[in-house]
Amino acid sequence: MEGATGYAVQSNMDEMWDDTDTVSFNGVPFTTETTYTAGELDPATTVYVRVAAVAGTVEAPLVSNFSTHVTGMTTDTASAAPPAPANLRVNATDSDYIEWAWDAVEGASGYQSQFSSTSTFPEGSAGNLWHGAGQTSRRVRLEPQSDGYLRVRTYTGTQAEPTFGDWTAGSMGRTGAPPPPEPLGVPGNLRSTAQGDDSIALAWDDVDDVDHYEVQQRADDGAWVDTSCGGGDNEVEDPVCEATGLDEVTEYDFRVSAVPSSADTHLRASEWATLNNIETTGTRPTPPPTTVPGSDDDLNIIWESTATSITWRWDQVADRDRMYQIHYSEAAYNTKANPCVEPDDATWAAADAAGFATSYKTDTTGVTAFTPDLAAGDVALLCVQTTWEDDRGVTQYGNHSFAWAATTPVLPSLADPAYDDRGGDTKAINWQNVAFDRGFKYELRLVSASPIEDGTAGTTLPAAAPSPAACAAGKELRDEDSGNRAEFSFTAYDVTGLADYTSYHLCYMARNEDGTSRSGWAISTNGGVTLPSQPGSxxxxxxxxxxxxxxxxxxxxxxxxxxxxxxxxxxxxxxxxxxxxxxxxxxxxxxxxxxxxxxxxxxxxxxxxxxxxxxxxxxxxxxxxxxxxxxxxxxxxxxxxxxxxxxxxxxxxxxxxxxxxxxxxxxxxxxxxxxxxxxxx
Structure with missing residues (x-):
């Protein structure tokens, strides 16, 4: 009250007021406080209290009229405080949380816990949590390898009007070590976008949380070295690199790794993404002819082809007095030890009619046969033998050298894959209708990628078909060799040893090991996806x-x-x-x-x-x-x-x-x- 220096309080239990009802505060008949508690009362006791304003001094106080009294009553019985929970203990920990548990208290309405980062707990409600009837408390978002302390008390009644028991002693817990850094995602779809005489342009898909990329290269299966990207070092911020300073007409392998910021201790560099056999452009030098002794009739015939032509080449002999006789045939393939015919006027005339001469000078390194009526997949035979005149002027003939050859195959198409799903796992993916022409060896590659997940429909699709460069960098499967069989086909090609929840595409190429012919990559239009892993605990x-x-x-x-x-x-x-x-x-x-x-x-x-x-x-x-x-x-x-x-x-x-x-x-x-x-x- 304005002007008051204190307050006189009177209290009694009979509502009959006199000076004996005045309450003494440490020997003084008034107080400066504005509250008063009547204590040491029996249950169900009624108390009457009234207050007056006081001014002046203790010796000569000025007292106002007393207020109208108020009435209060103690409860029937005092509420007993519940006991503290027993067996407070650390129940579980991880790098960012500590969980405590305690035994239930009979009759408890619930529990309240208080957390502190030190063994000293703050006064008041700081760090307090209500737990209802639960008997655990997990404190989260803590630093790794840090200490935490918890104490718990029981309450009865409601959270609005609780009766608390005593706090337990504090229980200390410690968070675990931080998890090991996770690798960034491997750069996907690593590819070559252009080739020059001394450079190869690379690109790949960007990776989340990356700081920069490191690029390395090697030639002829040599050691990995840092790539010079655009004339600089091997670190780039964007997912592109033009590898410079390369040799012309040379195959290179490349690999790329995503690297996080050095300040991000939760991440580490990714595994390498690899791209193999990318060749620079330029003029390929012609190798010098190989010579063989005049008495050796194995001329080491090699061949190469396009979709409409075949070219044969062979070694020249050292004896320059010798000449070559050549026979060409489009007859059906056979397995004779010597499918060549002995020369006579009719057979050589047929060769002449097909556009081939019957002999060449010995300084000719080979013969080029252009046959415009050939189509993709056709097979032809070339026979070559040396001929010379002996000292008597009689024509002599060496043994035949021969080679079956085929034009470059038409790229086959693959049917959609089938799956061998058993026991919740994909044991194999089965591609059907794989067919190739005879005369070639076939390289098969498996390209893996993350599948495409539709988060709304709850379905998963294969990744898009890979590029030829990605096929070249794919996982090598067992090569298949058709030899010279009349027909070479897989009714079903099984790929096993697959990872869970991964998209796979099959790529394959026909390659002639007796020359330089090769088809392009045949790529499965629709890939296959393996079953996902069983959910975790x-x-x-x-x-x-x-x-x-x-x-x-x-x-x-x-x-x-x-x-x-x-x-x-x-x-x-x-x-x-x-x-x-x-x-x-x-x-x-x-x-x-x-x-x-x-x-x-x-x-x-x-x-x-x-x-x-x-x-x-x-x-x-x-x-x-x-x-x-x-x-x-x-x-x-x-x-x-x-x-x-x-x-x-x-x-x-x-x-x-x-x-x-x-x-x-x-x-x-x-x-x-x-x-x-x-x-x-």
Whole structure:
């Protein structure tokens, strides 16, 4: 009150006022405080209090009239403080959290915990959390390898008007070591976009969280060295590099790694992405002719082809008095030890008619045969033998050298792959209708990439078909050699040893090892995708009576082998059939759910077959969300049958990864989240 220096307080229990009712405050008949507590009272005691303003001094006070009195009463019985929880302990830790647990206190309404980064706890409510009936407290977003302290107390009543017990002693916990740095993603789709006489342009897909890229090269399977990108060093910020200072007409291998910032300790450099056999342009030098002794009739015939022509070459002999006789045929291929014919007027005339001369001077290194009527896949035979005159002027003939040859094959097309899916894994991808022409060896490559996930539809598609450069850099499969068989085909080509949840494309090329002919890469239009891995362990939330916030589970989503979107998982809820406490007779045969039960589509009965122990599964599609590393499933209480007054009721989650509606992984069974019966029952 304005002008007052203190207040006189009178208190009694009979509502009869006199000076003896004046309260003394440390021997002084007034106080400067504006509150007063009457203590040491019995239960159910009524107390009357009135107040007057005081001015002046203690010896000569000026006292106003007293206020109208107010009435208060103590409660019937004093509320007993609940005991402190026992066995406060560290329950779980990780690099960023500590979780404590404690034993339940009978009759407790709930618990309150207080956290501190030191062994000294602050006064007041700083760091306090309410836990209801839960008996765990997890403190998150902590630094790795840091200490934390927790103390807990019990309360009865409500959170608005609680009666607290004493705090427990503080319990110390320590977070774990930080997780090892994760590698950045491997640069995808590494390719050559242009080639010059002394340079090769490279490009690749950008990588998240990258600071820069490192590029290296090697020639002729030599040692890896740093690439000069655009005349500078081998580090580039953008996903392109023009490798310069190269030799012309030379094949190079390249590799690229994504590197994070040195300040980001949670990440490390990626694995290398590799691109092989990229050749610079230029003029290829013609090798000098090889000579063989005059007595050796193996002329080492080699050949190369295009889609409409074949060129044969052979070594020249040292004896320059010798000449060559040549025979060409488009007859059907045969396996004779010597398919050549002996020379006579008719056969050589046929050769002449086809555009070939019957002899050449010995200084000619070879013969070029152009046959405009050839088509892709045609096979032809060339026979060459040396001829000379002996000292008597008689013509002599050497043995035949010959080579079957074929024009470059037409690029075949591949049918869509089939899958050997067993036990939730893809054992093999099977490409069919692979066919090649005779006379070639076939290089096969497997190109892998991350599949394309549709986060809305819950389906996964193969990555786009790779470029020829990506085929050249693909994983080498077993080469297939047709030899000179009349027909060479795979009715089915199986690729095994596959990684989970990966897109694969098959590439193959026909190559002539007796020359330099080769086809382009044949690339599967539609790739194949392997089944995803089985989901990881599913962790359920704490068990409570009502689960007002719903039932909750989480499971980790690693980057490798698993879909990343919530829609790419089938999630079924299995609820134990609720039973009233007064059910008579009691349902027998209750048991935990097993992984085999995840295949069920209807209610699950007990072994006796006289009652359901689990309701039919409920497919869960709402309440499923993706965090940075996990998928969280919250089943709303509206979808859950309450345990009521019956026995505690168990709830399980079954989860499987999927590519589509038919291609799925094995089921993963969660632990139970129990709905405890109403404690009032």
């Amino acid at each position: 599913i962790v359920g939330g704490p068990s409570t009576v009502d689960h007002d916030d719903g039932l909750e589970w989480t499971f980790a989503v690693p980057e490798d082998g698993h879909p990343q979107e919530a829609a790419s998982y089938n999630i079924n809820l299995f609820q134990e059939t609720a039973e009233a406490s007064d059910a008579d007779p009691k349902l027998t045969g209750r048991r935990n759910l097993s992984a085999a039960d995840c295949e069920a589509t209807a209610a699950i009965q007990n072994a006796a077959g006289d009652g359901n122990i689990y309701d039919a599964p409920t497919a869960i599609s709402t309440g499923v969300t993706r965090t940075r590393t996990h998928i969280r499933v919250v089943v709303p209480t509206a979808s859950v049958t309450d345990a009521g007054t019956g026995p505690n009721k168990r709830n399980y989650l079954c989860v499987q990864s999927k590519l589509d509606a038919t291609r799925v992984s094995r089921w993963r069974l969660s632990g139970a989240v129990t709905q405890r019966k109403d404690p009032g029952s």
